[in-house]
Amino acid sequence: MDAFxxxxxxxxxxxxxxxxxxGVGxxxxxxxxxxxLMVLYHRVLTPADVFVLSKGxxxxxxxxxLWSQGRLSDDDLKQFHRDQTRLSGHPPPSGIREITFATGSLGHGLPLAAGVALGKQLKQEAGRVFCLTSDGEWQEGSNWEALIFAVHRRLESLVVMVDANGLQGFGTTREVASLHSLKEKFDAFGMPVEEVDGHDVGALERAWGSGARGPRAIIARTEKGRGVSFMRNKxxxxxxxxxxxxxxxAIAELEAVPGDPAP
Amino acid sequence: MRNAFCDSLVKHAGRPDFVFLTGDLGFSALEPLQRAAGDRFINAGIAEQNMVSVAAGLARQGLKPWAYSIAPFIYARPLEQIRNDVCLHDLPVTLVGNGGGYAYGVMGGTHHAIEDYGVLLSLQHLRVYVPAFGADVAAMVALLLEQQHPAYLRLGRDEKPAEVEVPAYAPWRRILGGRGATLLGAGPVIGGLLGPLQQLPEATRPRTWVVTELPIEPGTIPEPFLRDVRDSGHLVVVEEHVAHGGVAEMLGRALLLAGAGPRRLSHLCATGYRSGLYGSQKFHRAESGLTIADVLKVLE
Structure with a gap:
């Protein structure tokens, strides 16, 4: 296991x-x-780039x-979810420079990211715009509006990743309101898409950081509760x-021993 | 007012921060702006939720976006996007709703906006601009280009008779003098009342005011208006908007907090669709009790 x-x-x-x-779930x-997110922040993002967390x-x-990069402190994290905190349960609209938008209601991040990408295009500014959505949130109609818009406007700086863990609020995505093949849907909308193992650092870095022209999508196949046996896919x-x-x-399962395979 | 709006924006379309989004509306009206703005004129398609979020993203990049549609489509369909993406972040996005009140007439209730500013003013940071006369539009556009907060511009149709002169633009204006009640109007509906009101003898003619920027908050009401309310004792509010969240509610609260409530309040406002029948803007105003006859009745 390497240092990263x-x-x-x-x-x-x-x-x-x-x-x-x-005491938070x-x-x-x-x-x-x-x-x-670790790969994106440590290996891909530059100061000219913007990231929008749609799955707030x-x-x-x-x-x-942000803590792993020293941009938030232990003292900050101690205040998570408490009174008088900057760190609300969903990203706040202000107070943390690195957080571009308050999100939490699903289906907002991609349209916002599209607006940022359009702004860069109109102002001829450098930098890419990355957005991470959940898979369940593709049940929101606004995402499809944004997808049509992004492809139509050729928002070249826009990269959206779907955290496809297959579970949502009250069941699996398949049971609740199946999108069948999300990949085929991206294809049909004219959005280039690739699938990656969402826990493979090398694959994630290649996908996020690919120099391919956007807009483009990445479906990251992931496991909810990854790394903790009793949470996994529950x-x-x-x-x-x-x-x-x-x-x-959980902590014991996540104790790293050099040379061991990832739990 | 839509043409006045387009003409005003054309003059500013070359600003580096200018960008205009439309939800596929503006045919036969916004073409001059489309030509003037070039790639800064964006038809975002029939997708208002996305359009408003995109506007928020553009504002985050330092631009000053305008987002345009028919009034109900710009404030009601994307309300959560306005609330979360624009207002929560206090971004300088100007929403433009064409056809406030019953302006779209027999097109039907889906195309009316009789509760727009009440809904929007419940959100953080947002201010509402309701031009009463055609000439207000250019003044408002100039203000909106410089402001740094969310805004909603509610356009209608200029109804002021040419012979009635009104003072230069200000958020509160006294249009007619008199010794009758104090009448406050919001929006173009006031324009159509001015001709007949002007003909009334001075003793019964209402001291007629118009307000064009909302909300009305304690401490922002001009002293001459407060004096008129105090002296006349009867306040009449006319607006093409439902009572809930309307000008009369805002003003009544502000006056009561200031200890300046009138002895009598009359409120002429939109009342919805009581007969279940549809017609022109004039028809709906009549059904709501927003005609000059209704005004004269409460002034008796």
Whole structure:
């Protein structure tokens, strides 16, 4: 295991610590996208780029990644979900420079990212615009409006990744309102799309950082609760906070031992 | 007013921060702007939710977007996008709704906007601009180009008779003098009342005002208006908007907080579709009690 993979594990532990200390759920969807966010922030983003987290319920992951870069402190994370915090349960509209938009209601991030990309296009500014959505949120009509718009306007700087963990609020995406093949739908809308293993650091870096002209989409196949055996692909970890025993077990599973395969 | 709006924007279309979005509306009206703005004129298609979020994204990039549609399509369909993406971030996006009130007449209730500013003013940071006369539009466009907050511009049709002269643009204007009640109007509906009101003898002619920028907040009401309310004792509010969230509610609250409430309040406003029948703007105004006859009745 290289140093970056160890940093990812350390950040996952910090994420769990933050959620445990604040008694907050939404852990499953945070663990499904943390690898992708770590790769994006540490390996891909430049100062000219913009990132929009459309799946705002993964704010914990975003805060933890910013912590891993020293942009948020331990003191900041201690305030997560408490009174007088900057770190609300979903990303706030102001107060943290790195957070572009308050999100949390689904189906807003991609249209916002499209607006930023259009602004860059009109002003002929450098930089790319990255957006991370959940898979369930493609049930929102506004995403399809944005997809039509992005392709039609040829928003070359726009890259959207779908955290396809297959679980949503009250069931699997397939059971609740199946989109069947999201990939085929992107294809049909004229949006180039590739599928990647959403927990493979190298594949994520290649997908996020590809120099291919946008707009383009990446479907990242992920596991909700990735890295913690009792959370893995379990819907209830969309919501539940951990008790102390569960927290201890989760941390133990995420203790990195050099040379070991990732848990 | 739509043409006046287009003409005003054409003059500013070369600004580096200018960008105009339309939800596929403006045929036979906005073409001059389309020509003047070039790639900064964007037909966002029939997708108002996306259009408003895109406008928020453009504003985040330092542009000053205008987003245009028929009034109900720009404020009601994308309300969550206005609330979360524009207002929560206090971004300088100007929403433009053509056809406030019953202006789209027999096109039907789906095309009316009789609750637009009440709904929008409940959001953070947003201010509403309701031109009463055609000449207000250019003044408002100039203001909107410089403001740094969310805004909603509610366009209608200029109804002021040419012979009635009104003072230069200001958020509050006294249009007619008299010794009768104090009448406050919002929007173009006031224009059509001015001719007959002007003919009334001074003793019964209402001290007639128009307000064009909302909300009305305590401390922002001009002293001469407060004096008219105090002296006349009877306040009449006329607006093509439902009572809830309307000018009379805002003004009544502000006056009561200031200890300046009138002895008597009359409110002429949109009342919806009581008969279940449809017709012109004139028909709907009549059904709501917004005609000159209704005004004269409460002035008796």
């Amino acid at each position: 993979e160890q940093l990812i594990l350390k950040t996952k532990r910090r994420l769990l610590q933050m959620h445990f200390e604040s 939404h852990i499953g969807g945070n663990l499904s996208c943390l690898d992708a 319920h993964s704010a914990g992951s975003l805060y933890s990644v 819907m209830e970890w969309h919501y539940l906070p951990m008790n102390e025993a569960q927290y201890r077990q």
